[in-house]
Amino acid sequence: xxxxxxxxxxxxxxxxxxxxxxxxxxxxxxxxxxxxxxxxxxxxxxxxxxxxxxxxxxxxxxxxxxxxxxxxxxxxxxxxxxxxxxxxxxxxxxxxxxxxxxxxxxxxxxxxxxx
Amino acid sequence: xxxxxxxxxxxxxxxxxxxxxxxxxxxxxxxxxxxxxxxxxxxxxxxxxxxxxxxxxxxxxxxxxxxxxxxxxxxxxxxxxxxxxxxxxxxxxxxxxxxxxxxxxxxxxxxxxx
Numbered sequence: 335x336x337x338x339x340x341x342x343x344x345x346x347x348x349x350x351x352x353x354x355x356x357x358x359x360x361x362x363x364x365x366x367x368x369x370x371x372x373x374x375x376x377x378x379x380x381x382x383x384x385x386x387x388x389x390x391x392x393x394x395x396x397x398x399x400x401x402x403x404x405x406x407x408x409x410x411x412x413x414x415x416x417x418x419x420x421x422x423x424x425x426x427x428x429x430x431x432x433x434x435x436x437x438x439x440x441x442x443x444x445x446x447x448x449x
Numbered sequence: 450x451x452x453x454x455x456x457x458x459x460x461x462x463x464x465x466x467x468x469x470x471x472x473x474x475x476x477x478x479x480x481x482x483x484x485x486x487x488x489x490x491x492x493x494x495x496x497x498x499x500x501x502x503x504x505x506x507x508x509x510x511x512x513x514x515x516x517x518x519x520x521x522x523x524x525x526x527x528x529x530x531x532x533x534x535x536x537x538x539x540x541x542x543x544x545x546x547x548x549x550x551x552x553x554x555x556x557x558x559x560x561x562x563x
Binding site: 370380423435437 | 554
């Protein structure tokens, strides 16, 4: 089956610190990989994605590279801001004939950035 | 434009009661998903609708859970004889079609079963 293992939180950083949230996956077939973010009081939003090996997704200063050899999709940001405080979810989706193509999520990582 | 909306935003019910949760997807989105976000289980897929095809119910945890989608738009998730373990945030998402199109999520309905 498909599964996502995500670095457990909570993670607390000072503003301008470097962020890494680890994510590894197990999948049957060829997954697309995603990072979703959930800001306080808001719904899940797509942060970035990568659809094939070696692709790099990026958005709002966040980056993640699809590493097939290590089955990983670690999220990084060089300098976090207070406004980045949120819960981050790693997810995958396998597209195959007849499947619902639902997202399989990791457990989420709570990030708090202190001023 | 309008995003995915869900109602109610919060629902408190007593054990054994039935509840209905509503999802209004983005206009024109043919694919609709229900997920559940709970402390013990994280984010789990429940059910999927695509156009007029039969729904994929493979994620429903028990036969107390059911969902329908009327006219290819609004969807209702029904939980019969609620149990305390049903307490969770129920999320709805929609997308244009299957494939790589982004799933847009609603704000969720927080269900508390006393």
